[in-house]
Amino acid sequence: MTDRLRRVMANILNIPESALPENPSISTVANWDSLAQLRLVMAIEEEFKIRFPSDSIMEMTSLSAFKTALEKLSQ
Helix, strand or coil: CHHHHHHHHHHHHCCCHHHCCCCCECCCCCCCCHHHHHHHHHHHHHHHCCCCCHHHHHHCCEHHHHHHHHHHHCC
């Protein structure tokens, strides 16, 4: 799951996967802004064939937060 998330993030944020920090977040990736946040959510939803609850979308501001949300949805 982590590798898939990193791949999607690198693609959406338009940076090499190898340049992503260990736990990329809105505070560690310069071009991760509110528009990138929405694009990330849509791309991750498509990749994993899920839908995030709308009230949690803006709280998912790191790889680990997306991973936790995905784990909860797959239970």
